[in-house]
Amino acid sequence: MSGAPEDRITEAALASLAATPDARLKQILTSLVRHLHGFVRDVEPSEQEWLRAIAFLSETGRMCDDKRQEFILLSDTLGATMLVDAINHRAADGATESSVLGPFHRDAAPDIGQMDSISGDTPGEPVIVRGRVAAQDGAPIAGALLDIWHGGPNGRYENQDPSQPDFNLRGRLLSDADGRYAFRTVKPSSYPVPHDGPVGTLLQATGRHPYRPAHIHFIVSADGYAPITTQLFTRGDSYLDSDAVFGVKDSLVVDYVRHDSDTEAAELGVNAPFYTVDYDFGLKPAT
């Protein structure tokens, strides 16, 4: 008799998966049922609490459309996204660590050249980001593609912000023959994840803020190497230790070095004061 007493329900639910033709699906669902039932047995929800959880999940799903992905946000804020990321991109010596893609990437950002700016007329503190793309042994990788995007000094990405031009603060740059790259932009700002939905309510109920520390996104790819999706975070940002989505790794925190020399600024085609960020990307071989 299926699902009889309390201690046999889990067994019955697991048995119902026995005929799943796809072995991987069977493995995933078996683990899901074990953990879901384990959770229920741990917390012993009242029927009202269970219905509250159902309502939360329903509301989260109803907020999802082509512009908003509240379930990814839930996964992010529970640390699950970064755990999946970590499992899929285990660190290797000399290779850059990964971080989450996030919801703001756009395909086909404008191609830019060395030392070009991606910030147009955006008011803000000028920054030059520069470094090398190399293999794990330090050999330079020429022609690596850096797909770059970040939010403005106002904390908003251009596709959230009608005041910014299309594709502002986005660009695609190739490393040169020595693996070098450099581009100009303005300093990004910390910003809150969307918090007007169920996930925002949950953050508030747990006494958490919705902020992410300031960061610049990169996808770095090159023939023969595994592409890396990552973020460079601003050292000194107030939210480094409490990123709402757990995306920060020590190795991805970079210094914004301030320069006040007009001569130096003129040589680089910017106005003083300006900042430089030096960061070298390391790529693993493709698997």
Added chain:
Amino acid sequence: MSGAPEDRITEAALASLAATPDARLKQILTSLVRHLHGFVRDVEPSEQEWLRAIAFLSETGRMCDDKRQEFILLSDTLGATMLVDAINHRAADGATESSVLGPFHRDAAPDIGQMDSISGDTPGEPVIVRGRVAAQDGAPIAGALLDIWHGGPNGRYENQDPSQPDFNLRGRLLSDADGRYAFRTVKPSSYPVPHDGPVGTLLQATGRHPYRPAHIHFIVSADGYAPITTQLFTRGDSYLDSDAVFGVKDSLVVDYVRHDSDTEAAELGVNAPFYTVDYDFGLKPAT
């Protein structure tokens, strides 16, 4: 630094809950994060698999409205609903076991008297359901309210089926001075849970059918006793051992006893052949 290497992410996610003001919410979310991360570590989903899971949950949420609750259906078909039910209604000697409420209950069903019919002109095999409502020690409970509902011989509830009158196969009956109840209806049929959504797709992918064995729903309540939500299942139904929502318990399977005597039928105001179901409900004291 929050969420740094793979083995520290769970710790960081748990630490983020430390300031949750509500102790019960903190307990629930702490267990949720442990089990969610445990699930991810067990199955090591690829990024594509994780996005597939996100898409499944989003689609499940998008199907939820005031007529359809796909997340309850997901909970049902994974055995979670019956586990919550079992935890909240632990069996006691002499008390009726519980089963799921399901999505088809309606408030304010018509009041009926002893031996009244709830099936109107619905074609089907006549049934008399009868018995007693008693306390655990067997003492009769007079004036207990039986809220009764079930699907038709076509497998559909009236609120899913324009061919049935409003409130067909629903009624509210009071037990008499001896705790006795009796009503007339037609035999219910097995039927599939809604399977045109993501949950149906999941059932199909696991080689499961969407059927529930035939049953009649009851909520039995009386002053001073804990109300019981349960279902009586038809012995011999093909789906008793594979109820899609794991709702069946041995003690809730009842015999439909066939009677062919015209005399007997006439005495009871039905036509032969007809069936009788005898079931006594036991109520626990209110807590």
